[in-house]
Amino acid sequence: xxxTETISSNRRSILRxxxxxxxxxxxxxxxAAESLPAQPTGTAxxxxxxxxxxxxxxGLYAVTPxxxxxxNGYWGIMPEPVRREFIRQxxxxxxxxxxxxxxxxxxxxxxxxxxxxxxxxxxxxEIALTRGATEALQLLIGGYNRLKPGDGVLYADLDYDSMQxxxxxxxxxxGVDVVKFDIPEPATRQAVLDAYARAIExxxxxxLLLLTHVSHRTGFVMxxxxxxxMAKARGxxxxxxxxxxxxxxDFRVGDxxxxxxxxxxxxxxxxxxxxxxLYIRKDRLADIDRDLGDEDFAExxxxxxxxxxxxxxxTVLTVPMAVALHQQIGAAAKQARLRYLRDYxxxxxxxxxxxxxLTPDEVGSYGAITSFRLAGKTSxxxxxxxxxKLRDSHKVMTVRRxxxxxxxxxxxxxxxxxxxxxxxxxxEALAVVTGTKTG
Numbered sequence: 001x002x003x004t005e006t007i008s009s010n011r012r013s014i015l016r017x018x019x020x021x022x023x024x025x026x027x028x029x030x031x032a033a034e035s036l037p038a039q040p041t042g043t044a045x046x047x048x049x050x051x052x053x054x055x056x057x058x059g060l061y062a063v064t065p066x067x068x069x070x071x072n073g074y075w076g077i078m079p080e081p082v083r084r085e086f087i088r089q090x091x092x093x094x095x096x097x098x099x100x101x102x103x104x105x106x107x108x109x110x111x112x113x114x115x116x117x118x119x120x121x122x123x124x125x126e127i128a129l130t131r132g133a134t135e136a137l138q139l140l141i142g143g144y145n146r147l148k149p150g151d152g153v154l155y156a157d158l159d160y161d162s163m164q165x166x167x168x169x170x171x172x173x174x175g176v177d178v179v180k181f182d183i184p185e186p187a188t189r190q191a192v193l194d195a196y197a198r199a200i201e202x203x204x205x206x207x208l209l210l211l212t213h214v215s216h217r218t219g220f221v222m223x224x225x226x227x228x229x230m231a232k233a234r235g236x237x238x239x240x241x242x243x244x245x246x247x248x249x250d251f252r253v254g255d256x257x258x259x260x261x262x263x264x265x266x267x268x269x270x271x272x273x274x275x276x277x278l279y280i281r282k283d284r285l286a287d288i289d290r291d292l293g294d295e296d297f298a299e300x301x302x303x304x305x306x307x308x309x310x311x312x313x314x315t316v317l318t319v320p321m322a323v324a325l326h327q328q329i330g331a332a333a334k335q336a337r338l339r340y341l342r343d344y345x346x347x348x349x350x351x352x353x354x355x356x357x358l359t360p361d362e363v364g365s366y367g368a369i370t371s372f373r374l375a376g377k378t379s380x381x382x383x384x385x386x387x388x389k390l391r392d393s394h395k396v397m398t399v400r401r402x403x404x405x406x407x408x409x410x411x412x413x414x415x416x417x418x419x420x421x422x423x424x425x426x427x428e429a430l431a432v433v434t435g436t437k438t439g
Contacts, residue, residue, distance in 0.1 A: 036060070039330040047333050048340035054419070057329060057337075061417040067391065068422045071399045072415035073216060073244065073369055076270040078322070085321040086272045089314035105313060115320045116277055119327065120263070121252030127277045128306045129316060133243030134162045136262030136278035139305055140239050141166040142173070143289040144208060144260070149175030152203050154236075155210040156195075157182045157405045158217050163241055167210055179203050182405035185358060187220045189365055196227050200234055209238045213245035213256070217401045218358045218409065219342075219369025221249060225257040232257075237287075243267060243276070248338060248367045250331040259284040268334075271322035272315040278305065334416065338368035341414040345423040346370055352436040358409055371401060371409040374434065378407025386410055386433060394429035 036057065040050040060079040063069065078086065093100060109129065117124040130136040141163065147153070153176050155167045164180070171178050181199045184191045200206060209231050214221050228238045240258040245251065247268025253261060259281040265271040280288055280302055290304040297304040326334070343361075350357055354375035359366050377383060383400040387410060390396045401411045412426065432439035 036328060039328075039333055044332075044336040045340070048336040053333075054337060054416075058417045058419060060325075061415075063417055067395045067397045068425050069397045070412045070414060070418075070422075070426060071397045072418075073267070073411060073413040074399070075266050075273055076247075076268055077415065077417070078270055078272060079325055081325060082270055082272070082318060082322045086314055086318040089317040093313045093317075101313065109316055112316055112319050113277075115323055116265070119323050120246060120279070121254050122279055123282060125302055126282050127279050128302045129311075130262075130276045130278055130306055131274050131308055131311065132266065132276040133241065133262045133264040134160075134276075135306075135308070136276050137163050137239065137241055137243075138166050139291060140260045140262055140278055140280070140288060141170070141210070143291065143305060144237070144239065144287060145289050146237065146287050147174040147176050147207055150177070150205065151207040152177045152179055152205040153208040153210070154179050154181070154199055154203055154206045156180065156199075156212075157403060158215040158220065159210050159212045160216055160241055160243065161403060163210055163212075170208075176207075177203075177205065179206070183215075183220070185404070185406050186360055187218070187358075187365070188360055188362055189223050192220070193223060193226060193230075197230060200231065200236065204234075206234070206236050209236050210241065211238050211258070212241040214242075214248060214367055214369065216244055216369075217404050217411070218371045219366055219411070219413075220359055221245070221365050221367060223364075225255060228257045244369070245367075247326055247331070247334065248369075250335040253279055260288065265319055265322065269319075269322050269326050271319045272312070274312050274315045275319060278302075280305065329416070335367065337416065338414065339366065341418050341423060342366060342368055342370050344420060345412070345414075345426050348423075348427045349430045352430055352434040355430065355434050355436075358404070368415070369411060369413045371404075371411045372430075373407060373409040380408055383408045383410055389433055390429050394425065394432070396426050396429045 037053050040047045040053045061077055062080055063077060113127060113129060114124045117127050147170065153167055153170050155164055157180065168178050170176050184195055211222060211224055211227055213224050224240055231238050238258045240256055240261045242261050243264040244267060246263050261279040264276045266273045266275055285302055288305050290299060291307040294304040294307040346357060349355060356373045356375060357370060358373060359370040380402065387398055387400050390398055398410050398412055400408060402408045431437035
């Protein structure tokens with residue numbers, strides 16, 4: 001066969017495959033991983049240590065062998081079934097192009113929205129898709145319209161940087177007073193509740209409070225429902241940053257007892273980068289302005305609170321597969337496994353020389369993420385040097401985090417593909433870095 005005939009034949013095969021894929025651009029996802037065993041049962045400890053099950057889960061991921069990655073808080077690696085679905089959807093979009101966008105995308109996106117709403121425990125008309133939690137929270141904070149000049153807004157040092165910026169911007173935008181306070185260190189559930197109580201008491205004009213469910217700085221899990229109830233009793237609304245929590249922690253949106261929440265789908269749910277959603281409780285929609293006067297949707301439609309223009313269609317269309325795999329593995333099982341992985345390395349490293357663990361062992365106050373600091377090493381340069389040594393000398397990837405009131409720290413974030421051997425390498429590296437062991 002001549003080269004031109006080969007190319008033509010290959011082209012026809014590719015087009016046939018694309019055409020077949022295009023017929024069902026968004027069907028109910030097939031079983032995300034047919035080889036995955038049934039969810040383990042029993043106690044949380046039994047679930048978390050089921051070696052056969054978690055080895056099968058690890059097999060869903062293709063991960064670089066060049067470094068052991070403990071920087072999984074940035075975004076989540078797509079499991080292979082999700083990655084393949086993303087490629088399939090990308091091919092379909094590239095093949096059908098605007099014909100698909102004009103004819104079918106609207107209905108498909110609505111199906112995605114319904115799937116996400118069902119999974120998180122909301123009504124479809126209480127959520128709107130965004131390009132991530134940052135966008136969702138910026139829209140909620142900037143669009144919150146119940147503030148008047150002289151009111152106060154409140155946030156803490158552990159809240160995400162971009163959300164702090166958005167709260168600070170309310171001073172010029174709404175004429176309010178902006179107050180920041182520090183979470184105690186080391187944090188405990190009761191100490192945090194007391195800190196919020198003091199901050200609210202000290203700022204009686206507060207009308208809006210930013211809360212972060214799982215801190216990206218230290219991994220501390222805030223008692224959101226209790227704080228939200230405390231705030232509501234004083235006439236204060238809460239906006240909750242759940243960027244890191246859904247998929248790492250087992251909960252549904254109603255458990256937070258908050259009316260406004262921003263979520264990610266590309267962190268612990270494992271969707272492609274660039275998708276999240278905001279939640280507004282149905283009877284509170286009027287308290288968030290339309291996004292720059294959006295007129296594509298009715299003012300009574302939550303989708304008018306988000307206007308981002310053309311999005312990555314394939315990213316959105318892949319969300320159902322990511323959610324299906326999240327549900328197949330099981331939220332409770334994921335939570336148990338991630339807490340076990342965290343406990344495994346922390347319990348072995350806690351006594352190392354000068355090692356300060358910033359995240360408590362208190363039940364319910366942590367998930368996968370834990371941060372540490374070496375005594376007296378609080379600067380950017382100090383912590384960056386440790387990150388570099390762990391990476392270059394020990395092939396262990398971590399990340400420096402700033403913004404904690406008592407000084408910078410280093411974040412360690414395992415993932416579902418992490419196993420005990422990976423954690424042993426981390427512990428060995430920390431033993432050397434702290435001077436507990438020569439190496």
